[in-house]
Amino acid sequence: MSLASFLKKLSVPFFTGGFMIAGTSALGLCTVYTDAAIIALVGGGFLARELIGYAKYNGKEKLNGKTVVITGCNTGIGFETAKDLAQRGARIIMACRDMERCEAAASKIKDIVNSNNVICKKLDLSSFESIRAFCDEFNRTEARLDILINNAGVMMCPRMLTKDGLEMQLGTNHFGHFLLTNLLLDKLKASRPSRIVAVSSRAHTRTQGINFDDINSEKSYEKMTAYSQSKLANILHVKELTRRLEGTGVTAYALHPGVVATELPRHIALANNPIILFLTAPLRYILLKTPLEGAQTTLACALNPAWETISGKYYSDCKEKEPSLPAQDAEAAKRLWDVSVEITEGKRTFKTSA
Numbered sequence: 001m002s003l004a005s006f007l008k009k010l011s012v013p014f015f016t017g018g019f020m021i022a023g024t025s026a027l028g029l030c031t032v033y034t035d036a037a038i039i040a041l042v043g044g045g046f047l048a049r050e051l052i053g054y055a056k057y058n059g060k061e062k063l064n065g066k067t068v069v070i071t072g073c074n075t076g077i078g079f080e081t082a083k084d085l086a087q088r089g090a091r092i093i094m095a096c097r098d099m100e101r102c103e104a105a106a107s108k109i110k111d112i113v114n115s116n117n118v119i120c121k122k123l124d125l126s127s128f129e130s131i132r133a134f135c136d137e138f139n140r141t142e143a144r145l146d147i148l149i150n151n152a153g154v155m156m157c158p159r160m161l162t163k164d165g166l167e168m169q170l171g172t173n174h175f176g177h178f179l180l181t182n183l184l185l186d187k188l189k190a191s192r193p194s195r196i197v198a199v200s201s202r203a204h205t206r207t208q209g210i211n212f213d214d215i216n217s218e219k220s221y222e223k224m225t226a227y228s229q230s231k232l233a234n235i236l237h238v239k240e241l242t243r244r245l246e247g248t249g250v251t252a253y254a255l256h257p258g259v260v261a262t263e264l265p266r267h268i269a270l271a272n273n274p275i276i277l278f279l280t281a282p283l284r285y286i287l288l289k290t291p292l293e294g295a296q297t298t299l300a301c302a303l304n305p306a307w308e309t310i311s312g313k314y315y316s317d318c319k320e321k322e323p324s325l326p327a328q329d330a331e332a333a334k335r336l337w338d339v340s341v342e343i344t345e346g347k348r349t350f351k352t353s354a
């Protein structure tokens with residue numbers, strides 16, 4: 001552990017301890033017993049975190065000569081994934097929508113890896129035009145694609161539309177990645193054995209199936225439901241990819257990264273309230289994974305040699321896990337594929353303003 005991350009870990013319990021000491025002193029209760037209780041609490045916080053012991057991917061695979069595309073990797077889980085894979089020698093294409101943030105993240109990785117193989121490319125998954133432009137250039141200029149990591153995500157935003165008139169969460173998290181994957185498939189097939197990794201979520205269990213009757217949430221919109229639908233769609237996409245790619249040497253994986261302290265709740269007012277953040281700091285420290293811990297299952301899906309021929313499964317904490325029943329529905333996976341083709345090929349269009 002680096003000094004900086006050690007100090008960061010230390011700061012929360014110390015801060016909490018200080019807060020409690022101040023409180024108890026003010027009440028005239030700062031006896032030797034309360035001090036002991038505080039030490040026990042702070043130590044307990046540390047211990048609880050160590051005991052939870054989040055799963056770590058320990059594989060030592062090297063990726064020299066391999067190319068990886070990671071979407072939305074200027075921050076959060078994607079950034080830690082990119083950093084790890086760059087350290088293994090891969091050529092990393094950081095596919096991000098905000099080039100300033102992407103360049104800043106790439107330079108942090110280059111500081112550690114000292115490599116010219118960390119490259120920023122513009123990709124806005126809420127625009128089919130942007131996805132097509134990214135893939136056109138990638139297919140023209142890159143020799144191979146060994147691992148595609150569909151990581152980018154937006155969660156619980158108010159009802160917003162993509163450039164193509166799609167509800168933002170299903171539009172970005174599923175339809176954007178669907179088009180991206182299809183346009184990169186030939187390169188993946190030519191680079192076999194190759195992998196497609198979809199960062200889904202346990203949130204997929206909160207919905208009973210894809211709402212094909214209102215695929216664009218035009219009749220009703222509920223932000224958590226829309227997120228759950230998009231994460232269910234990620235797993236169904238992997239399921240149908242597996243069926244279609246059988247025998248090609250391209251395998252597909254879906255995963256839940258855990259509950260991770262990232263920028264994902266940026267649209268949830270409560271999660272960004274400074275008072276709530278202050279009061280919940282110790283609990284968040286214990287219960288939330290760090291982005292590095294959150295990246296471990298993605299790394300396992302991208303790298304684990306034992307899973308090279310196993311396609312279409314769902315993973316959590318670096319282990320296979322059974323997804324919800326709706327996520328195992330082969331008919332729904334096929335139907336979603338057909339609808340996704342219609343939409344991404346422009347055979348079915350939506351109004352681009354509300």
Ligand SMILES: NC(=O)c1ccc[n+]([C@@H]2O[C@H](COP(=O)([O-])OP(=O)(O)OC[C@H]3O[C@@H](n4cnc5c(N)ncnc54)[C@H](OP(=O)(O)O)[C@@H]3O)[C@@H](O)[C@H]2O)c1
Binds near residue numbers: 072096125199
């Ligand atoms: N954090 C959790 O607890 C958790 C739990 C389960 C699943 N997940 C999944 O994990 C994945 C990574 O999320 P995270 O937690 O690391 O969140 P994050 O820190 O918010 O990172 C999300 C990334 O996606 C990018 N992105 C959003 N919309 C995009 C678009 N239209 N085009 C291109 N990139 C876009 C963001 O770019 P900008 O910086 O430009 O916005 C950012 O780089 C997501 O798929 C999420 O659903 C996270």
